[in-house]
Amino acid sequence: xxxxxxxxxxxxxxxxxxxxxxxxxxxxxxxxxxxxxxxxxxxxxxxxxxxxxxxxxxxxxxxxxxxxxxxxxxxxxxxxxxxxxxxxxxxxxxxxxxxxxxxxxxxxxxxxxxxxxxxxxxxxxxxxxxxxxxxxxxxxxxxxxxxxxxxxxxxxxxxxxxxxxxxxxxxxxxxxxxxxxxxxxxxxxxxxxxxxxxxxxxxxxxxxxxxxxxxxxxxxxxxxxxxxxxxxxxxxxxxxxxxxxxxxxxxxxxxxxxxxxxxxxxxxxxxxxxxxxxxxxxxxxxxxxxxxxxxxxxxxxxxxxxxxxxxxxxxx
Numbered sequence: 001x002x003x004x005x006x007x008x009x010x011x012x013x014x015x016x017x018x019x020x021x022x023x024x025x026x027x028x029x030x031x032x033x034x035x036x037x038x039x040x041x042x043x044x045x046x047x048x049x050x051x052x053x054x055x056x057x058x059x060x061x062x063x064x065x066x067x068x069x070x071x072x073x074x075x076x077x078x079x080x081x082x083x084x085x086x087x088x089x090x091x092x093x094x095x096x097x098x099x100x101x102x103x104x105x106x107x108x109x110x111x112x113x114x115x116x117x118x119x120x121x122x123x124x125x126x127x128x129x130x131x132x133x134x135x136x137x138x139x140x141x142x143x144x145x146x147x148x149x150x151x152x153x154x155x156x157x158x159x160x161x162x163x164x165x166x167x168x169x170x171x172x173x174x175x176x177x178x179x180x181x182x183x184x185x186x187x188x189x190x191x192x193x194x195x196x197x198x199x200x201x202x203x204x205x206x207x208x209x210x211x212x213x214x215x216x217x218x219x220x221x222x223x224x225x226x227x228x229x230x231x232x233x234x235x236x237x238x239x240x241x242x243x244x245x246x247x248x249x250x251x252x253x254x255x256x257x258x259x260x261x262x263x264x265x266x267x268x269x270x271x272x273x274x275x276x277x278x279x280x281x282x283x284x285x286x287x288x289x290x291x292x293x294x295x296x297x298x299x300x301x302x303x304x305x306x307x308x309x310x311x312x313x314x315x316x
Contacts, residue, residue: 001023001024001025001026001046001047001119002025002026002028002043002044002045002046002047003020003025003026003027003028003045003046003047003048003049003115004028004030004036004039004040004043004045004047004048004049004050005017005020005027005028005029005030005049006030006031006032006033006036006048006049006050006051006054006059006062007029007030007031007049007051007081008031008032008051008053008054008055009051010031012051012104012105013029013031016049016081016106016111017029019106019108019111019112020049020115022108022112023112023115025046025115028043028045031055032054032055032056032057033054033056033057033058033059033061033062034056034057036048036050036054036062036066037062037065037066037069040066040069040076041069044076045076046076046077046122047076047077047078047079047115047118047119047122048063048066048076048077048078048079049079049081049111050062050063050078050079050080050081050098051080051081051082052080052081052082052084052089052093053082053084059080059082059093059096060092060093060096061096063078063080063093063096063097063098064096064097066078066097067097073129075125077099077100077118077121077122078097078098078099078100079098079099079100079101079102079114079118080093080098080100080101080102081102081104081106082101082102082103082104083103083104089101099118100114100118102114146158147159149208149223149224151201151204151205151224152204152205152208152209152224153205153208153209154208154211154212154222154223154224154230155221155222155223155224156223156224157223157224157225157226159221159223160221160223160225160231160233163221163223163233164180164231164233164285164288164289165285167233167235168279168284168285168288169279170235171235171236171278171279172279172280172281172283174236175278176235176236176278177236177237177238177239177276177277177278178233178234178235178236178237178276178277178278178279178288179233179234179237179238179239179241179242179274179275179276180231180232180233180234180242180274180275180276180288180289180291180292181231181232181234181242181245181246181249181272181273181274181275181292182225182229182230182231182272182273182289182292182293182295182296183211183229183230183231183232183249183270183271183272183273183296184228184229184230184270184271184272184296184300185203185204185207185228185229185268185269185270186263186268186269186270186271186300186304186305187260187262187263187304188200188203188227188228190260190262190263191203191260191262191263191268193262194260194261194262203258203268204224204228206256206258207230207253207256207258207268207270208222208224208230210249210252210253210255210256211230211232211249211252211253213252214245214248214249214252215232215245217234219235219236220232220233220234220235220245221233231292232245232246232249234276237276238276239274239275239276239309239310242274242276243274243307243309246272246274246307247307249270249272250269250270250272250305250306250307253268253269253270254267254269256268264304265305269304269305270305271296271299271300271304271305271306271307271308272296272299272306272307272308273292273293273294273295273296273297273298273299273307273308273310274292274295274307274308274309274310275288275291275292275295275309275310276288276310277291291310291311292310294310294311295308295309295310296308
């Protein structure tokens with residue numbers, strides 16, 4: 001344990017240093033306020049014993065400067081040492097950033113008790129900070145899991161519903177185009193019937209991975225909509241830009257070369273419906289979802305393994 005002792009009286013400094021060494025701690029001596037502030041910055045002591053009356057800046061100012069050096073989550077106990085005993089002096093010390101106040105002359109027994117009490121507080125605070133950090137990590141993981149699809153690892157339907165509503169509002173504020181694509185694995189029921197549900201699950205995982213890796217912007221979101229359906233939200237994107245991304249995704253699924261003997265192409269393919277819009281004041285986000293879903297139906301109706309755009313009235 002390192003203890004910074006700030007005391008301009010040489011005799012008092014020697015006595016306090018001896019006390020501290022008897023506790024088994026390392027002494028960092030300072031005879032004035034400026035030296036104390038520099039020493040704190042360089043050494044980061046575990047505790048500060050601070051005289052109030054110093055030859056340059058007073059102890060209250062030293063305490064304030066020490067607190068300014070501490071970053072978020074840091075705390076170093078400061079115990080003021082002074083012959084001043086008025087209530088307002090004690091209050092000023094606490095307001096300046098002090099944690100305790102001892103009257104001079106200080107006995108070794110009292111100082112030892114105070115130091116041990118501060119040590120316990122440091123340990124307790126360290127434990128609480130560790131627990132808080134672990135809890136924060138656990139909460140972040142819980143939040144991630146609650147937003148993720150258990151099978152594919154991409155975002156789930158719940159996250160999509162929240163995200164599309166949020167992006168729709170943002171697009172309305174910014175008068176920007178929001179694009180949505182609905183993707184469906186072609187003939188997936190036949191795939192399951194032919195290869196089994198385990199193979200079906202693996203197929204969905206691989207398709208989800210191909211969709212997610214085809215997105216280049218951090219703002220683009222892919223989610224599992226349900227069953228073999230996926231959705232992709234593209235912020236600040238027109239129908240033309242979305243078409244480029246959709247074709248990239250379709251070809252990425254082709255490149256997986258997942259065999260599908262019950263499909264006309266002999267491998268797993270994807271049908272995609274696209275819609276884009278600049279939201280009007282009273283338009284709900286559901287209108288964009290419905291438009292993309294209708295375009296997906298057209299892609300299926302027109303022979304699958306293709307991209308279809310929504311009707312022009314809904315395009316951005």
